[in-house]
Amino acid sequence: MDHREDSRPEWGKSVSKVCLLPQRVVLVLMGFFSLICAFTCRVSLSHAITILAISNKISNKTVTNLTDEAPDGVCPQELESTDAVEQKGIYKWSETEKGFILGSFYFGYLISHLPGGVLADKYGAKWVVAFCVGVTAICELLSPPSIRLGPYYLITLRVLMGIAQGPIFPGLNGLLSSWVPKKERSTLGTICFGGSTMGIILSNACSGLLLHYYSWSVMFYVFGSLSVIWFIVFAIICTSSPFTHPFIKPKEREYLADEVGNVNKDKPGIPWKPMLLSMPMLSLIVSQMGHDWGYYVMVTNLPLYMADVIRFSIRSNGLVTALPYVAMWIASLISGVVADWLIRSGKLRLVTVRKLFTLLSAVLPGTFMVAASYAGCDKALVVALFTIAMWTMGMYYAGQKLSALDISPSYSSTITAIINGLGSFTGIFAPPIIGLLTPDKNNTQWRIVFWVSAVVLTLSAVVFCLIGSADIQPYDPMYEKSEKPEENKNK
Template sequence: MDMEEDLRPKWGQGCSRFCLLPQRVVCSIMGFLSLICVYTNRVSLSMVITVIVVPINRTAVNETDDRVDACPMELEPSEVVKNDDLYDWDEQTQSNILGVFYGGYIVSHLPGGILADKYGAKWVLGICTLVSGISTIFSHIAIVAGGIWCLMVIRVLMGLAQGPIFPALSVLLASWVPKRERGTLGTLCYSGSTLGIILSNSCSGLLLSSFPWPVTFYVFGGASVIWFIIFSFLCTSSPMTHPCIKPKEMTYLMQSIGQTTKDKPPIPWKSMLLSMAMLGVIISQLGHDWGYFVMVTFLPKYMSDVLGVSTKSNGLYTSLPYLAMWLASLASGPLADWLIRTGKLSITTERKLFTFLSALLPGLFLVIASYAGCNKTAVVTLFTISMLFMGPYYAGQKLTPMDMSPSYAGTIMALTNGGGAIAGLASSPIVGALTPNAALREWHVVFITCLVILVISALIFWWLGSGEVQPYDPLYKAPGDNEEEKKK
């Protein structure tokens, strides 16, 4: 029995023969499912709010002579809600309710990343996903019993719970996934956020058109609780502590990754924060998240308030763009691995190219979509093309925290993703201020702004970014010392 096998708990060494999938694949899939859960938790309110709020601004726009900025309202008989059941929240209030999530989201990123780096990712990821689900379940009570301020508190709590999710996932993947498989398994894992939006929008549309609106919160929140129970039994923070990992896989992971979670020196804050590569990845994340969060948060409202689509149609229309993005992200992962493995592109060039394409093209099609007027087919098609081209982002910049420092991937992801969350916090009230009448001409400005921010941030990442292990990481090898790794 070799050293790697000895590291496993004695009581579980016989269970490896029952494992049908490699444990690194299982961990990646559970991370994928975690993101599905937390994004359904996060986004479901964007759909619910379209049916529980009095459409004051939309009525005001329709009563003016400037009808070019208002599309005909599409209502199904089953969707007519009594005014007594609606809440009188104006556009700015709705934007504040949706955006306050990011206040908590920003705060908890760095503590979560540090905890995951120091103690392992399992319980940071598990507990945070659980709390997110519980917060979703209590959203109904907050709205009915507490009103706006109580709902905002719940949203902040949900943000605090979700902040450590991406840092913890980066630590988990850095501990379990070798660099040569990172494009495929890493992209699979991170694409759960996109599928979560798809399921949230499509299922919310069906649930809201068939059941009382609180059911949406209970379904998505309950799924997160079930995920936590399963995850607690299946996954560990590292291969060395997994009771059922096969010896062959343990040896492979130890040789290709090493013990990234053991005996690490203190976090090299100065070197990390003064790194140009760090600055590039933070700015890139901020720019991407501005465009992404505008779509995630406001696409259902755009479809409802501007295009006037029904609730059931809204769920379908807002799911298609993210379905395209999800499929593109899944395809881009293996493509990125192939480009790097065959030497056609260096890891840094691949990360930069995919990041730039997933900024420029989505931004362009967003702007074009805003000029398609009330042609619902054209608008949905253009939004779908836009998000299709955003898919390669996950095989680009999103993987660089693991590339730059496997030992401190959680901390770097906390700094980058937390910095990007500023975009979510700032974009919601700004979009609300720019679109007080939910008018087409107001949304032109919103989407043009997205294009400019996306492109500038991607250009900065092209200039400063890197996909190589940085000198402050204990696993860093000076040029010339890693010829064997290059050959692989």
């Protein structure tokens, strides 16, 4: 049957007439919300642990000048208001134990990427993404009882949540490859992937308020319940392909048939050898691992840094750690629009845009992270520098993050699974290593962490700039239909 034939049921035709947004935009927005659900659940523990764990090494010494550090490299305590719920710590976890609790998520996250990506490429990405967010919701709702039972139960649950979240990015890449035309890829792709940043924003902002006014368990129940609601809506209104969607208008389906094609139709098996041995794949792996190191340092450990070193209160901590990600989210949206404009107008080639945005999103964040560690206890300056750091990191979503779609639309889920899975190694090792590097939780020790992050970010981006590509690779079935690399160079 021709994919342009309008074979939808009557109810689907009637719904499409009243739907104001194109279905590809609806899908992108649902992908955006899926990442909000995933990341609020992922990051919530990073905030809860600041009040769940009894801290023994934070100094309460006062200083006369708030721009100076206390003698042990820790800032003076910011006092809570009298209406705060008193929560002074429950569990005596060492810094190393806290590192393993925070890092346990990534053990599961690592092992499920590849199976999830292969399933998404082979059978369609919708139910892969839906199942993953659904299981994440269950794990979040079970977090309070697991914390009360003991650290081993909590670690086990976090590993399970990591397994559930591993295939989400590969699945979303698979959906984008089927639904989003190349000339809209930067804009719609950054909107979709911006959900991860917005999830961190909401988790940081809401966690601080929820922990301030309510018992710590309320936060987990709120985020878990919202994820359940997303699962129900997504299961009803989204599909893996525009050619099986019951609500899509014929005009949009014809447009996608012309601009995207049916990447899921008659697709051969995954070409493992040429895929894994290609230089563009190597560049994606290295750049992903470098980016993830810097990103996970900020996502997982910034709340601890703000609480233990800069000494923000529980409520303020959530708000100030949200600000950098607000900047990052706004920058990602702007960079997506700018990237598409640069490509459409012919001012820069696609590969140049990807490399430029990737390099800027590595060198600048590393520079401002390090600068923040030299700002002493000037809280406003510290927050401003971290905010600028994450603003500049937002350009990454219009850079390397979309390269899997560029080099292989047919196998983008598998490629994303491989590079994200290997990148998650940094999520496993970063928290314990940071715990070992910061036993006294002072600024001098944290400064080393930020310097290491800056170097790793920069070197990984340089590798991508040297050997990365944005051309469809010969192993992809869409290669013969694409413009050849030498043709692209003339544009």
